[in-house]
Amino acid sequence: MAKAERLYRFLSACIYEIAIVWDVDPIRNPFAPGAGQPPPALVGRDVELGAARVALERLAQRRGTRGALYVGVRGVGKTVLLNAVRRAAGDAGWIVVKVEAARGRPLRRSIAQSLNTALRTATGRHVGGFDRALAVFKSFSLTTSPDGSLALGIDVDPAGGIANTGDLEIDLTELFGELGAAAADLGIGLVLLVDEMHEVDDHEIGAIVGALHDARQLGLPITVYGAGLPNLPSLLASTRNDAEQLFDVRHLDPFDDEVAAVALTSATTPEGVGWTGDAIRLVLDAAAGLPYFLQMYGKHVWDFALASPITGADARAGVASGRRELETVFIGAHWERATPAQRQYLEALTLLEVDGRASTRAIAESLGATLGSLSSTRDQLLRKGTLYAPDRGAVAFTTPGFADFVRAHAAS
Ligand SMILES: Nc1ncnc2c1ncn2[C@@H]1O[C@H](COP(=O)(O)OP(=O)(O)OP(=O)(O)O)[C@@H](O)[C@H]1O
Ligand SMILES: [Mg+2]
Secondary structure (H helix, E strand, O other): OHHHHHHHHHHHHHHHHHHHHHHOOHHHOOOOOOOOOOOOOOOOOHHHHHHHHHHHHHHHOOOOOOEEEEEOOOOOOHHHHHHHHHHHHHHOOOEEEEEEOOOOOOHHHHHHHHHHHHHHHHHHHOOOOOHHHHHHHHHHHHHHOOOOOOOOOOOOOOOOOOOOOOOHHHHHHHHHHHHHHHHHHOOOOEEEEEEOHHHOOHHHHHHHHHHHHHHHHOOOOEEEEEEEOOOHHHHHHHHOOOHHHHEEEEEOOOOOHHHHHHHHHHHHHHHOOOEOHHHHHHHHHHHOOOHHHHHHHHHHHHHHOOOOOEOHHHHHHHHHHHHHHHHHHHHHHHHHHOOHHHHHHHHHHHHHOEOOEEEHHHHHHHOOOOHHHHHHHHHHHHHOOOEEOOOOOEEEEOOOOHHHHHHHHOOO
């Protein structure tokens, strides 16, 4: 009997060991920290996604609707949401044009590049439906790339005298007009998705707004969804008075505790792994609701855990390790690249900030300098994307956690 019991204990210990190994297997780590990485479960954005679905459906029925702007700080989930809209439009058979704006990258080129692929897919599905639009697209793309490299696989002659003036607003308006008309005949639509839209030049933003305005007046099924830092709406407003009326501006905020906890548990539950209350609390406090931080801490905590449920000790170790990675990849990189004058400016902002922002005048006063003498340092930090200007006369960190990082590292 004793022998049988020993054997039973031995076998259960083995099974337990196996369970430990498989419980929180690093290979099955579900978390996905990283710019634009699809999360294990997309949480907390039902309202925005619901609104986007309604808007697309309305547009398909030729009912008026606005585009949308998703704005928020770094890591809040703008790109992921934009990609969800992209999927919704793609599933509905729409023409989807997605570009990521960057300083110095002409928008016309990016649009032509993405449209090239989208149109080849669309013409495969709707043979003959886009003949005229293809010719106009060819004319548009040859204007930016005369060697034809952005019209590969589009074997039609360019339409003469249309979408080829070199003025983006005129050409995009004409291109949208043709594409919109073709899409409407086929019962679909076109969505232009612009990520990092705050990086688009003023005249290019003006062109997008102008072309969208025109398409809307003609009742064409064309819309624009943009994502960018919180200063995007004011950039847009400065190009045209009516620009903001064309967009539904959605400020994306970090998650509250309830949604943040769901982001963690909905990632691990499908893998059969749970959390103790302590462990969840620790990660929630460290992440402050930012989706990127939740993914990063979640990933590190999982790698420290051996068995389900994940414990407070696992969470403590994982958060410490996740913080080191965040400081290297997300926050520290800005600091490392900053010049001594820029660091001084960032330190002053850190001392004065409320909700990550402060007035430029107060920063100048605290440094005993004039606004004018600091303007080039401020502009450099804006250009590098370390700061953004939430309002006239104010600056703010683009990256959550930056002020804490500076407090901890400034003296060292
Ligand atoms: N709704 C969500 N639910 C869970 N995780 C999310 C959600 N949205 C984003 N994430 C996660 O957060 C991280 C950042 O997402 P994303 O790149 O979309 O942020 P962003 O706002 O575009 O940041 P940036 O300003 O740096 O471009 C990714 O790891 C992503 O998986
Ligand atoms: Mg993004």
